[in-house]
Amino acid sequence: MLSRRQFLTLAAIATATAACGQGPTSSTPSPGPANPLRIPPLLQAGADGRFTLTMKAGTTEFVAGKPAPTWGFNGSYLGPTIRARRGDRIRMRVVNELDEPTTVHWHGMRLPAKMDGGPHQMIPAGGEWTPEWTIDQPAATSWYHPHPHGETARHVYRGLAGMFLLDDDDDKDEAAGAGLPGEYGVDDIPLVIQDRVIGDDGTLVEDPVATWGLMGDRILVNGTLDAAFQVTRPAIRFRLLNGSNARKYNIGFADGRAFHVVGGDAGLLRAPVQVTRVSLTPGERIEIVATFKAGEQALLRSFAGDLDLDDREFDLLRLDAAPGLEPAAALPATLSDRPAIEVPAGAKVRRFTLNGSDAINGQEMDMTRIDEVVPAGAVEIWEIVNTVYAHNFHIHEVEFAVLDVDGAKPEPYLAGPKDTVYVPPKATVRLAVRFGEFVDPATPYMYHCHILRHEDEGMMGQFVIVTPGTEAQVNRTLPATHQHA
Numbered sequence: 001m002l003s004r005r006q007f008l009t010l011a012a013i014a015t016a017t018a019a020c021g022q023g024p025t026s027s028t029p030s031p032g033p034a035n036p037l038r039i040p041p042l043l044q045a046g047a048d049g050r051f052t053l054t055m056k057a058g059t060t061e062f063v064a065g066k067p068a069p070t071w072g073f074n075g076s077y078l079g080p081t082i083r084a085r086r087g088d089r090i091r092m093r094v095v096n097e098l099d100e101p102t103t104v105h106w107h108g109m110r111l112p113a114k115m116d117g118g119p120h121q122m123i124p125a126g127g128e129w130t131p132e133w134t135i136d137q138p139a140a141t142s143w144y145h146p147h148p149h150g151e152t153a154r155h156v157y158r159g160l161a162g163m164f165l166l167d168d169d170d171d172k173d174e175a176a177g178a179g180l181p182g183e184y185g186v187d188d189i190p191l192v193i194q195d196r197v198i199g200d201d202g203t204l205v206e207d208p209v210a211t212w213g214l215m216g217d218r219i220l221v222n223g224t225l226d227a228a229f230q231v232t233r234p235a236i237r238f239r240l241l242n243g244s245n246a247r248k249y250n251i252g253f254a255d256g257r258a259f260h261v262v263g264g265d266a267g268l269l270r271a272p273v274q275v276t277r278v279s280l281t282p283g284e285r286i287e288i289v290a291t292f293k294a295g296e297q298a299l300l301r302s303f304a305g306d307l308d309l310d311d312r313e314f315d316l317l318r319l320d321a322a323p324g325l326e327p328a329a330a331l332p333a334t335l336s337d338r339p340a341i342e343v344p345a346g347a348k349v350r351r352f353t354l355n356g357s358d359a360i361n362g363q364e365m366d367m368t369r370i371d372e373v374v375p376a377g378a379v380e381i382w383e384i385v386n387t388v389y390a391h392n393f394h395i396h397e398v399e400f401a402v403l404d405v406d407g408a409k410p411e412p413y414l415a416g417p418k419d420t421v422y423v424p425p426k427a428t429v430r431l432a433v434r435f436g437e438f439v440d441p442a443t444p445y446m447y448h449c450h451i452l453r454h455e456d457e458g459m460m461g462q463f464v465i466v467t468p469g470t471e472a473q474v475n476r477t478l479p480a481t482h483q484h485a
């Protein structure tokens with residue numbers, strides 16, 4: 001690590017260079033004040049073999065000297081990064097020290113429905129929850145956040161979210177050798193991107209905007225306002241997570257440089273895809289690798305885009321490259337050899353029409369209603385049909401490939417593997433969805449729009465996975481007081 005003085009010197013050199021007019025003026029990074037990017041600590045399991053996450057209220061100084069009331073896991077805002085490897089047995093202990101009930105959902109994790117942390121796995125105020133499961137999926141960038149029905153937007157906005165990274169020796173992650181950058185906090189960097197309204201007193205303003213819910217005009221990256229990161233390796237893997245309630249980002253570099261996408265929501269791409277921009281809607285993750293030259297300064301930016309979701313221009317992260325960086329090594333040509341999802345002839349097709357901002361197929365979410373029954377291990381086509389507003393669509397427990405958007409193939413980096421997809425206004429998105437094998441006819445998984453206000457207002461449905469051939473026997477009505485231990 002560079003000392004603070006070395007860092008300031010570097011920043012001064014980079015600023016002077018920028019001010020001398022080298023490089024196009026339109027892409028000159030702003031030399032304004034920057035705060036060191038916070039890197040969430042890696043969570044270690046305790047002596048009891050469990051990862052403990054404690055949700056509690058606290059205060060966070062987004063603006064120095066102006067503490068804001070916030071919520072966090074094991075801290076005052078966001079949570080630690082959990083990192084596990086395929087085959088690991090995960091034992092969690094989730095403690096709720098808030099004064100209201102909530103849940104913690106493992107977004108992107110393939111696990112039994114009772115461990116999923118959706119709205120049926122409520123943790124009462126003062127209570128705790130101890131789910132366990134075995135990691136059995138490829139390397140991926142997953143995350144965790146609350147999911148109490150009707151309250152998710154508020155709980156996430158206050159700060160409850162964290163990263164959950166999965167490694168797999170079969171993929172080209174660091175442990176596999178000659179792979180992708182994988183040293184956490186050094187060249188493997190989580191970026192939790194969130195928009196917030198920050199009042200003059202430094203606090204988070206919770207007034208929702210009509211239709212979309214909470215949308216902000218300030219950007220936090222890992223809870224840091226005006227963040228800067230010191231680049232000490234020539235190639236950096238950024239794990240981008242849109243942890244915002246509603247905002248969509250169009251992310252690239254201010255100078256237009258190309259970079260590579262190496263992973264989507266549900267794991268690594270088969271091969272790197274070179275791009276200059278990526279689109280990221282709430283809940284989605286994209287892993288990119290960008291390269292830097294010695295001593296340069298770069299700026300990761302979100303560009304203005306669709307007006308549908310009020311995409312505006314925001315600077316996300318300033319990057320200050322150390323002097324003396326070697327040229328970056330080439331990326332591996334193959335990142336993953338997981339088989340592509342094959343859609344069997346005659347695959348079942350289900351259609352989900354997104355109505356307004358609060359219903360799917362004409363119905364609002366009902367905790368007591370099982371909407372869909374899926375046989376274990378199925379591959380199905382899910383057609384998501386949008387009507388008015390922009391939305392996105394997330395399915396728990398699965399991975400999917402995006403077959404087409406209004407009949408056109410998606411950009412290669414958006415084809416999958418994914419678990420959350422942007423659905424533009426009036427568009428139809430077709431997904432090839434691979435379901436898991438954990439059967440439980442009485443505990444549903446969720447599918448929903450990940451614009452949190454829409455999810456809270458009812459743009460969500462429930463499905464169960466059952467032993468093939470038993471679909472007709474499922475009781476489609478759950479008791480109103482249904483609570484799983």
Ligand code: C2O
Pocket residue numbers: 105107145147283394396446448450
């Ligand atoms: Cu990230 Cu059902 O959610």
Ligand code: CU
Pocket residue numbers: 105106107108394395396397
């Ligand atoms: Cu999820």
Ligand code: CU
Pocket residue numbers: 357390391392449450451454455459
């Ligand atoms: Cu929506």
